[in-house]
Amino acid sequence: xxxxxASKSVGTVTPQTASFAEPLSLRxxxxxxxxxxxxxxxxxxxxxxxxxxxVCHALNASHHVAGQYAGVPxxxxxxxxxxxxxxxxxTDRFFVIGVNNLGGCHGSTGPASVNPKTGRPWxxxxxxxTVEDWVATQARLADRLGISRFAAVMGxxxxxxxxxxxxxxxxxxxxxxxxxxxxxxxxxxNIAFNEVARQAIVTDPDFLxxxxxxxxxxxxxxxxxxRMIGHITYLSDDEMASKFGRQLKNGKLNYxxxxxxxxxxxxxxxxxxxxxxxxxxxxxxxxxxLDYFDPARDHGGSLAKALAPAKANFLVxxxxxxxxxxxxxxxxxxKALLDNRCGVSYAEINAPHGHDAFLLDDSRxxxxxxxxxxxxxxxxxx
Amino acid sequence: MSxxxxxxxxxDFDAIAASIRPGARVLDLGCGDxxxxxxxxxxxxxxxxGVEIDDAGVLGCVTNGVDVIQSDLERGLSDFExxxxxxxxxxxxxxxxxxxxxxxxxxxxxxxxxxxTFPNFGYWxxxxxVLGGRMPVSDNLPFEWHNTPNVHLCTITDFExxxxxxxxxxxxxxxxxxxxxxxxxPNLLGSLAVYRFxxx
Numbered sequence: 139x140x141x142x143x144a145s146k147s148v149g150t151v152t153p154q155t156a157s158f159a160e161p162l163s164l165r166x167x168x169x170x171x172x173x174x175x176x177x178x179x180x181x182x183x184x185x186x187x188x189x190x191x192x193v194c195h196a197l198n199a200s201h202h203v204a205g206q207y208a209g210v211p212x213x214x215x216x217x218x219x220x221x222x223x224x225x226x227x228x229t230d231r232f233f234v235i236g237v238n239n240l241g242g243c244h245g246s247t248g249p250a251s252v253n254p255k256t257g258r259p260w261x262x263x264x265x266x267x268t269v270e271d272w273v274a275t276q277a278r279l280a281d282r283l284g285i286s287r288f289a290a291v292m293g294x295x296x297x298x299x300x301x302x303x304x305x306x307x308x309x310x311x312x313x314x315x316x317x318x319x320x321x322x323x324x325x326x327x328n329i330a331f332n333e334v335a336r337q338a339i340v341t342d343p344d345f346l347x348x349x350x351x352x353x354x355x356x357x358x359x360x361x362x363x364x365r366m367i368g369h370i371t372y373l374s375d376d377e378m379a380s381k382f383g384r385q386l387k388n389g390k391l392n393y394x395x396x397x398x399x400x401x402x403x404x405x406x407x408x409x410x411x412x413x414x415x416x417x418x419x420x421x422x423x424x425x426x427x428l429d430y431f432d433p434a435r436d437h438g439g440s441l442a443k444a445l446a447p448a449k450a451n452f453l454v455x456x457x458x459x460x461x462x463x464x465x466x467x468x469x470x471x472x473k474a475l476l477d478n479r480c481g482v483s484y485a486e487i488n489a490p491h492g493h494d495a496f497l498l499d500d501s502r503x504x505x506x507x508x509x510x511x512x513x514x515x516x517x518x519x520x
Numbered sequence: 521m522s523x524x525x526x527x528x529x530x531x532d533f534d535a536i537a538a539s540i541r542p543g544a545r546v547l548d549l550g551c552g553d554x555x556x557x558x559x560x561x562x563x564x565x566x567x568x569x570g571v572e573i574d575d576a577g578v579l580g581c582v583t584n585g586v587d588v589i590q591s592d593l594e595r596g597l598s599d600f601e602x603x604x605x606x607x608x609x610x611x612x613x614x615x616x617x618x619x620x621x622x623x624x625x626x627x628x629x630x631x632x633x634x635x636x637t638f639p640n641f642g643y644w645x646x647x648x649x650v651l652g653g654r655m656p657v658s659d660n661l662p663f664e665w666h667n668t669p670n671v672h673l674c675t676i677t678d679f680e681x682x683x684x685x686x687x688x689x690x691x692x693x694x695x696x697x698x699x700x701x702x703x704x705x706p707n708l709l710g711s712l713a714v715y716r717f718x719x720x
Binding site: 451453469472473476477479481482483484485486487488502505506509510512513516 | 545569575578579581582583585587588589590591599600601604
């Protein structure tokens with residue numbers, strides 16, 4: 139979601155690339171022999187290397203978290219309202235890292251990259267990746283940047299799942315975790331939405347079994363529908379009602395199948411925009427990563443056992459109208475953390491915007507994140 | 521929730537702190553901006569969490585470095601495991617709860633001991649105002665009848681009768697007026713009551 143250029147910004151930013159040649163075993167059993175990660179950093183790493191904050195991205199975002207690219211209008215980072223000088227995550231105090239996840243389509247090695255074994259794009263052969271795999275690659279990037287311990291790992295939605303996974307996979311490397319609009323796993327309803335989105339993509343005749351790059355085509359129709367479905371679930375019923383209601387595009391009913399209601403043209407617009415820049419194979423894999431995320435699964439269904447290794451302090455935030463990852467799901471995480479006697483604060487923000495609220499500039503929400511980072515900063519200064 | 525309006529006074533803090541073992545695990549219900557827990561952390565080295573429903577209170581807790589769970593106490597304490605705390609504190613909040621019996625029972629499930637503080641409705645100044653035909657308004661009861669969150673005001677005697685009838689054993693009682701301990705005729709001369717109790 140484009141949040142517009144805020145008054146204070148990290149300014150012009152440039153992505154960097156880190157190449158990794160050490161093979162990485164994935165949860166699926168597949169092995170990535172080598173891969174690139176594209177990332178951006180904002181602010182300065184202090185001499186103690188203790189002020190680094192990793193920002194994990196959700197479904198359709200990337201390493202481009204804040205700032206703009208030189209000469210590219212509308213290229214504001216996806217969480218620019220949260221991150222920058224004087225913002226809740228203050229880049230005058232913290233060294234912030236955004237990374238495009240493995241399998242992504244914004245520069246890191248993904249399905250559109252060339253498979254060195256075949257000399258052709260990976261396409262359908264690119265392995266399925268999981269939240270835990272992403273954390274493994276992020277940890278290697280942290281090693282590369284000389285960061286042994288993060289002041290905080292932060293994310294919303296799927297990004298929050300990564301932040302949570304960091305705390306039990308690398309307990310010594312995370313001092314604080316900000317887990318926003320998260321769930322400990324997807325509900326059947328959530329998986330169902332993802333499956334409809336995937337079916338829209340794979341049944342598009344241009345999908346060609348995932349090997350569409352070489353044929354110079356893209357399953358944009360499928361992607362468009364997938365995004366439309368997703369978008370419906372990110373908004374609340376109330377938000378849609380207040381934003382669109384039953385407003386008509388042209389003021390009258392035409393009795394055709396062209397978009398007549400505002401919500402129809404909005405969804406088509408969103409879907410169209412998305413299908414131009416996002417890769418279908420990446421979309422399939424990211425939705426799968428969401429479906430597979432379930433830390434309790436390896437611990438007899440006990441989330442408390444799964445989170446037992448965590449040593450971080452947590453800020454868990456949910457939004458009252460988020461029906462995709464409802465407050466109840468965040469409460470499950472909080473309960474598991476309480477059971478483990480972890481330091482945790484939990485806030486339920488009364489916001490009308492649904493799941494997307496985590497990207498928006500709500501004063502209570504941003505005030506809370508500001509206060510939490512203030513606390514981290516004070517601890518760091520001690 | 522801050523049903524006594526003025527928040528805490530230092531004397532109340534001291535009275536609660538003196539009842540709490542150093543290093544204990546404490547759950548503070550209706551913790552407001554977390555000042556009591558912050559004080560207890562400093563004065564008694566306790567660890568624990570606050571529970572607060574109000575946004576401003578939650579923000580205050582985070583600002584004060586106190587861990588807080590935003591939750592409605594009326595929903596009960598199901599987020600907390602049985603026996604997971606040494607003390608549960610319910611300060612100046614019992615009188616604003618819809619179901620006082622349920623919260624006391626829940627407190628004694630979650631912790632071995634409970635601590636409650638509440639404004640004593642039997643305090644002579646309150647009685648005097650009722651006698652004069654008006655609902656009491658005071659430092660401890662700063663609200664008018666029509667906007668008070670206090671739905672279950674009680675006297676010291678009422679609370680002790682409640683405990684006797686509900687299998688709650690009182691371990692300690694402190695009665696304060698203006699921050700000073702009251703020993704004579706507490707139900708008449710005390711404005712604030714502090715009780716520590718356990719399951720009988």
